[in-house]
Amino acid sequence: MKKRVRRTRNAASPAAVRFQHGQHVLADILIKRIPADRALGNYFRRQNLDPALKSWVNDHVYGFLRAGIGIDILRKHNSTLKGLWATYLLSVGEVTEGFHSHQIDETLKPLLPTLTKSSLPAWLHERFAETYTDSKALEAACKRTPGVDVRVNTLKGITRDAALTQLKLQHYHAEATPYSPWGVRMPNSHGLQRVGLLHNGTLEVQDEGSQLVALLSGAVPGQTIIDFCAGAGGKTLAMGAMTEGKARMLALDVNERRLGNLRPRTHRAGLDNVQTVLLKNEQDPYLQRWNDKADIVLIDAPCSGTGTLRRNPDIKWHLGHEELDRLLTLQQQILESASRLVKPGGILIYATCSLLPEENQQQVEAFIETQGDFSLEPVTPRFKSAGLRLSFDKPWMQLQPHIHGCDGLFAAVLRKQG
Known part of the structure; x- marks a missing residue:
């Protein structure tokens, strides 16, 4: 059988x-x-x-x-x-x-x-073409896989050159970023989790553009500094290092998970002067106690994220006019609320990771028009005083991936009348 x-x-x-x-x-x-x-x-x-x-x-x-x-x-x-x-x-x-x-x-x-x-949705492709004379180069840059930038934490008593030497001895390809005095760039994230300098707080992953926003603050010891939309806290940590851990710092956000991630980062970085506060919204009554008290208020506003398309390409698949309109309204509300915390003579820094003018300079110009006690302070002199060879023909900073090699960040400095 x-x-x-x-x-x-x-x-x-x-x-x-x-x-x-x-x-x-x-x-x-x-x-x-x-x-x-x-x-x-x-x-x-x-x-x-x-x-x-x-x-x-x-x-x-x-x-x-x-x-x-x-x-x-x-x-x-x-x-x-x-x-x-x-x-x-x-x-x-x-x-x-x-x-x-x-x-x-x-x-x-x-x-x-x-x-x-086009690699972008039609409306965004057209928007870039209207805004940037070299939009094809910009769009091409948004398609490229970016490297990984890290910031050297000077609180750990190490220079960037020393950090670069240590990385090279461990066979990591690394080089100094062209603008930020603290930045180190690596071609990719392969093996990054094995870098000991990241685990002990000597290095922090942070795009060079984000480092430059923090540098614009000019933060020094003894100031009261509020990071209004702190998120994971990269700019909080950078300003904390600038002030040698000797400033009064508040990191505010509406996202409990992100604030929770910041707390161990501050400990690892050697900062014990950062207070994290969870807000219900941008109008939280808690904010009233800080009216007219801060030397520096930094707003890293929720935005379209179009400046980060290199590393977050899925953004462009979902972003549309309805979502953009919602963000524009939220940005206006945050600007109005955060501006009340700035003391006379202090500065308000409005930043986004967007390449769209309606989220950037148009928001700032509309805010100044309605709030008569703030004026734009050009960013180029601030960079020059910090020894950076970085200049802009407008009062604000607009980084572009194809020109500056980092994410497309915007930042404007507004001085409150004393």
Whole structure:
């Protein structure tokens, strides 16, 4: 009697497995609207993927988001995600078994001419073109994978040159950033978690643009400094180092998780003078006790994040006019509330990580028009007095990734009449 042979289904090919993992993560990001870094982290915790597969999924998901293939199409046709994902993989030379180019043509044929027109949604592409004469270079820079910037914490008694030497001895490629006197740039984050100087607070991950915003404050010991939208506290820590830990510092935010992350960072950095305060909103009654008391109030306002598209490319897939309008209203409310905390003769710094003028200079100009006791103070003299070769032809700072090599940050300094 013949033995029956049990047939098993063929296992999916490695290419098909990679394709499916990437598609699942992209659905979390683009349909469920989970931020890319969180979506990837959650997915990797759920799935037992080997390191090589994790790396492939991470790199190609971010590659797809940066490329923006079919970004406007997907807004109208979520069903085309599989085809757009396959189109991207084919465009970078990856095999996508089970979904070949002729099938893509059938699925997306009417839409193909617009697939690679721009890496940005049409409205944002047009907005950049209206605002920047070199918008093509700007858009290209927003597609590139950025390096990683860290700030040397001078409270630890170390110079940038000494930190660079230590990193190079540990075989990390690192170089000084072109503008910030505390900045160190590395080409990527590979192996970063093994850098001992990060664990003991000698180095803090912080984009050079963010370091320059803190430097603009001119913070010195003895001042009262309020970081109004402190977030994870990068600028709080930088100003704390500038003041040698000898200033009265408040870090305020409405996000309990972010403030919670700041507390161990202040301890690691050697700062014991930072008070963190959770606000209910920008009108929290707690703020009244600080009216007219702060030498420096820094607002790192919630914004579109268009200046960080290099590292957060998923932003452009969700951002639209409705969300932008909401942010503009919130920025106005925060400006009005935070300005009350500045004492006569003190300064208010308004900053965003945006490249859009309506979130930046237009907000500042509208605020000055309605609040008669503040005036713009040009940023270039402040940089020159700090020994930096950085100048702007406008009173404010607008960093641009293709020119300055860092995130696209805006900052304006407003002096309150004494």
